Amino acid sequence: MPQELDQLESTALLELSAVETLPHLEEWRVRYLGKKSALTSALRGLASLPADQRKAVGARANSVKIRLQTDYEAKLHALSLSGIDESIGGASIDVTLPGRPVPLGRLHPITQVIQEICSVFARMGFQVIDGPEVERDYYNFEALNIPQDHPARDMFATLWLDSKEDRAARLLRTHTSPMQIRIMEEHKPPLRFVVPGRTYRYEATDATHDWMFHQVEGLAVDTDITLRDLKETLFEFCRSVFGRDTGVRFRCDYFPFVEPGGEVAIECFQCKGGGCRLCGSTGWLEILGTGMVHPDVLARCGIDPSVYSGFAFGMGVERITILRYGVDDIRHFYSGDFRFLRQF
Numbered sequence: 001m002p003q004e005l006d007q008l009e010s011t012a013l014l015e016l017s018a019v020e021t022l023p024h025l026e027e028w029r030v031r032y033l034g035k036k037s038a039l040t041s042a043l044r045g046l047a048s049l050p051a052d053q054r055k056a057v058g059a060r061a062n063s064v065k066i067r068l069q070t071d072y073e074a075k076l077h078a079l080s081l082s083g084i085d086e087s088i089g090g091a092s093i094d095v096t097l098p099g100r101p102v103p104l105g106r107l108h109p110i111t112q113v114i115q116e117i118c119s120v121f122a123r124m125g126f127q128v129i130d131g132p133e134v135e136r137d138y139y140n141f142e143a144l145n146i147p148q149d150h151p152a153r154d155m156f157a158t159l160w161l162d163s164k165e166d167r168a169a170r171l172l173r174t175h176t177s178p179m180q181i182r183i184m185e186e187h188k189p190p191l192r193f194v195v196p197g198r199t200y201r202y203e204a205t206d207a208t209h210d211w212m213f214h215q216v217e218g219l220a221v222d223t224d225i226t227l228r229d230l231k232e233t234l235f236e237f238c239r240s241v242f243g244r245d246t247g248v249r250f251r252c253d254y255f256p257f258v259e260p261g262g263e264v265a266i267e268c269f270q271c272k273g274g275g276c277r278l279c280g281s282t283g284w285l286e287i288l289g290t291g292m293v294h295p296d297v298l299a300r301c302g303i304d305p306s307v308y309s310g311f312a313f314g315m316g317v318e319r320i321t322i323l324r325y326g327v328d329d330i331r332h333f334y335s336g337d338f339r340f341l342r343q344f
């Protein structure tokens with residue numbers, strides 16, 4: 001019996017060394033370690049052996065089983081690994097190859113500047129909200145002291161969605177100022193809000209004008225708000241965004257919904273006041289319109305103008321971005337040219 005077990009072991013190991021695939025290995029396992037294998041029968045037949053042989057044969061049969069089992073597992077591991085190698089094409093991996101860069105997205109320069117503007121005003125206590133791009137005639141014009149026959153409507157070349165004769169006509173907002181009305185209708189003073197958003201005008205485009213651009217509206221209403229608060233707030237804003245050394249010009253301007261009204265311009269970065277195509281040879285680029293909220297506008301929104309006063313402003317984000325980064329044409333922003341956009 002021990003000789004038979006020796007013979008079985010050497011045959012099994014010889015055959016195992018010739019096995020090259022997992023299906024063949026499985027056949028080998030069934031043949032030598034399976035329930036019907038000679039080794040399993042030998043182990044089962046131990047009980048019928050004479051007592052003096054049982055111990056020695058049992059020990060030998062067990063050692064054969066352990067050896068076959070161990071070699072089988074080693075082979076299984078080796079064949080499984082080589083299977084993985086084959087499935088990845090048998091090619092060796094060059095661990096020195098640099099990884100492929102993963103392209104990262106970034107925020108559009110206009111979005112970055114809107115965030116910067118809002119954070120400057122947030123530091124001064126303003127809340128940030130947004131409002132609808134499709135507006136009613138009432139909010140865009142009427143409530144802002146611009147009735148149907150008012151010549152100031154010509155300042156805002158409007159994209160109408162309904163007939164403009166209709167008093168409830170919808171339009172694409174020409175400025176963010178309608179949000180002044182919506183805020184004052186919904187909230188009671190004291191108020192401090194900024195409203196970033198898209199605006200639309202049916203205008204020919206040039207280096208500083210586009211038909212779609214962004215504005216940030218600002219509104220502060222409280223008791224005792226004066227023109228001095230307005231100027232200090234806007235000068236502080238200009239210092240934060242453009243630095244202390246950039247020239248800022250404050251002049252009177254007319255908007256029907258403020259009294260008095262003004263505009264702020266920044267020294268042209270390109271010609272430093274000498275005059276160029278970008279600033280229309282004036283040396284300045286206008287960035288915002290502003291003024292003290294008109295008493296009639298306050299009253300229309302249910303705010304008593306004998307108690308409260310306020311200031312408002314509306315700034316052009318593309319103009320500010322042009323000045324901030326020295327961009328020579330507003331139309332670059334929406335050209336979709338990655339060579340331009342990747343610089344920000």
Ligand code: FA5
Pocket residue numbers: 174175176177201203208209210211212213215255258261286287288289290291312313314315316317318319330
């Ligand atoms: C207005 O839109 C007023 N609503 C601003 C205002 C608000 C005045 C509150 C008083 C109180 P204006 O049309 O000037 O004003 O536009 C404001 C700013 O938007 C301009 O200073 C400019 O920076 C920007 N802007 C105007 N038109 C264009 C355009 N076509 N393309 C790019 N930016 C523009």
